[in-house]
Amino acid sequence: MSNKFYHIDFSHHQAAHCENGVTSNLLKHYNIHLSEPMVFGIGSGLFFSYMPFMKLNDLPVISFRPWPGQIFNRITRRLGIKIERFKFSDQDESMEALDKNLKQGIPTGCLVGVYHLTYFPPAYRFHFNAHNIVVVGRENGEYLVSDPIMPGIERLSHHDLQKVRFAKGTYPPRGRMYYIKETSSSFDMKHAIVKGIHHTCKDMLTIPIPLFGVKGIRYLAKQMRKWPQRLGDKKAALYMGQVVRMLEEIGTGGAGFRFIYAAFLQEAAKELDQPWLNDMSKEMTEAGDRWREFALIAGRIFKNRAGQEDSYIAASDLLYDIADREERIFRRLRQIKLT
Amino acid sequence: MEGRFEDVCYALDENGNYVAVLSKGWSPKNEAMLQAWDLIREKVDKIRQDVLSGKISPIAYYMEKNIMDIKLLADYVELPKRKVRKHLNPEKFAQLEDEILQRYAETFEISLEELKNYRDTLTRS
Secondary structure (H helix, E strand, O other): OOOOOEEOOOOOOOOOOHHHHHHHHHHHHOOOOOOHHHHHHHOOOOOOEEEEEEEEOOEEEEEOOOOOOHHHHHHHHHOOOEEEEEOOOOHHHHHHHHHHHHHOOOOEEEEEOOOOOOOOOHHHOOOOOOEEEEEEEEEOOEEEEEOOOOOOOEEEEHHHHHHHHOOOOOOOOOOOEEEEEEOOOOOOHHHHHHHHHHHHHHHHHOOOOOOEHHHHHHHHHHHHOOHHHHHHHHHHHHHHHHHHHHHHOOOOOOHHHHHHHHHHHHHHHHHHOOOHHHHHHHHHHHHHHHHHHHHHHHHHHHHOOOOOHHHHHHHHHHHHHHHHHHHHHHHHHOOOOOO | OOOOOOEEEEEEOOOOOEEEEEEOOOHHHHHHHHHHHHHHHHHHHHHHHHHHOOOOOHHHHHHHHOOOOHHHHHHHHOOOHHHHHHHOOHHHHHOOOHHHHHHHHHHHOOOHHHHHOHHHHHHHO
16 A cells, blocks of 8 residues: 555645635646635635534534535636546545546545544644545655645545545535546636626525525524523623634634635726726725624623623624625625626 | 644735735634633543543543544444443443444544553543
8 A cells, every 4th residue: 555656746825715725726736827815706605604503513503605615616617617526435435536536646625524634733623524625645655635724735644534534523524525627728707707706695695594694694693692691601602602713713714704705806806897896895804804893892702701791782783784784795796797 | 822823814915905914813713712622621621530430431531532422423433322322331331342442442543452441541631
């Protein structure tokens, strides 16, 4: 086993968010050079969902991104790139499939759990199963891994890679892997940008279930007011901590991706030659600042665990304000057209 | 914080253009992480004492230490939840066969001996 030696010449770049990073690094490998915000925008990576009935480490799931794999799927579709995706029930089979790819020189994206990622900073190792890495080689029985969160190429043993690819718990990765099969030389970048924006507007405004998009933010705001009475001070403080962790955890680039999206709008303004998008970018930055303000209030609440009903109300009010701001932004962005 | 490293963030430069910068995190985020770990440590320590006084089996200790719940642990060791729950009982744990203990040891990434001689590890930590 250890005599296998494959090494793909892969240029690794650190990114704010793992799936953007993986996608952007994979595209670069095939000579499509897009910034992380561009990948995020075209791939419609901005989202909000609050699913109190789903639990992660005993706390409700709050997410600022769509399901893992969506950004990669959407951007490749919009740029006319052919991809392959697999998931496996047999663990050995999944490792053989990966080896086969590496042998052919194909850098391969894998969905993994972070708990057993040996090179990860210990403080970040929770049972979180939606992390993305690119495997770019194999050497002395170890795999070479491009993880966008890390500054350089990391190594994982066969045993450890298999373990993280088959992590258990909420949303198990089941050995999911994906890679680029064929790129097209001509794609319509402008069209792709507009498509990406439309999709995000739809996600944030029109899903008819109140758990998603701006409605989801309002739902969280409404529930949050009742947390101290319903859950008790200690549990309520933990819920608050959970919101902040999801908002600020590595991979969100701060404030739940709002700043990355603002950076995207700025780039889109240039690319499409539509200066009004710069104003939208500014408003998105303001929404991001509001999320940060929310994180500060939330931080104060969970630091001194004593009951502070006023602060929960203040945090909730801030969320209502954010929901209004984001609704305004996406209602205007929805009007975007190619000029 | 242990193992701190820098992550990429997007921020405005003095001309109002977005640029990627490296950040060491900021206080609400770091505090939220510390809160989570403090809570885990608190729980682990309490269970450690319960194990040493014979109230509960070492499976409970290692489960908590690995931030698992019954469901997640049952998934990893490929046993039904009710069996895992049973194994939290010190008497039932003492009767376990090596094959089953091995599964737990692998999941917790410790040796079979370590799991069997848990008293040594737990008194030391």
